[in-house]
Amino acid sequence: xxxxxxxxxxxxxxxxxxxxxxxxxxxxxxxxxxxxxxxxxxxxxxxxxxxxxxxxxxxxxxxxxxxxxxxxxxxxxxxxxxxxxxxxxxxxxxxxxxxxxxxxxxxxxxxx
Amino acid sequence: xxxxxxxxxxxxxxxxxxxxxxxxxxxxxxxxxxxxxxxxxxxxxxxxxxxxxxxxxxxxxxxxxxxxxxxxxxxxxxxxxxxxxxxxxxxxxxxxxxxxxxxxxxxxxxxxxxx
Numbered sequence: 001x002x003x004x005x006x007x008x009x010x011x012x013x014x015x016x017x018x019x020x021x022x023x024x025x026x027x028x029x030x031x032x033x034x035x036x037x038x039x040x041x042x043x044x045x046x047x048x049x050x051x052x053x054x055x056x057x058x059x060x061x062x063x064x065x066x067x068x069x070x071x072x073x074x075x076x077x078x079x080x081x082x083x084x085x086x087x088x089x090x091x092x093x094x095x096x097x098x099x100x101x102x103x104x105x106x107x108x109x110x111x112x
Numbered sequence: 113x114x115x116x117x118x119x120x121x122x123x124x125x126x127x128x129x130x131x132x133x134x135x136x137x138x139x140x141x142x143x144x145x146x147x148x149x150x151x152x153x154x155x156x157x158x159x160x161x162x163x164x165x166x167x168x169x170x171x172x173x174x175x176x177x178x179x180x181x182x183x184x185x186x187x188x189x190x191x192x193x194x195x196x197x198x199x200x201x202x203x204x205x206x207x208x209x210x211x212x213x214x215x216x217x218x219x220x221x222x223x224x225x226x227x
Binding site: 098 | 116143147153154155156157170202204206213214215216219221
């Protein structure tokens, strides 16, 4: 799982497989956002899940949030080679204005 | 979709040199951010701003200044560049106020090398 200044995690899977990436955070958060960064590009948001939601779906993506364990996950079903990217979770804290704090990221490689 | 552009895309300077990185967003967002990204790490917030003339300190501000001249333009200044500032820099913008958890839109990045 990723958080804070932890080194980048890495996963390598075969196209068509499902994958789950995990994120844990240290302080209470109201929102978790998941971002994807493809090689040579800036990050782009995939999905946002709020503290009053346990699960959020968007196409092949499913995000979960467990405030009791301070953790979130992002699952991708039926991965494609084009899902190869680095995935970041980012948390938003009530007393931090518009600041997001990003985790260390998970490098996902999907082999065709 | 939000458009965030950065210039230059690549920059090489020497230790002690002055560098200005530029960012422009054309979506009328009120928040803008500067991040650095180092190999194997996530994004770390340097400075951010919620409007022209405003500046907020981020998590890793040492050695950096920033200035928001207009709603569209946000600049990052390195007045005495050091090799430790070699990094990939991203600018982002969002429409978020406190309590409105808006998506951040990122530019393509500027790769800075300090020799």
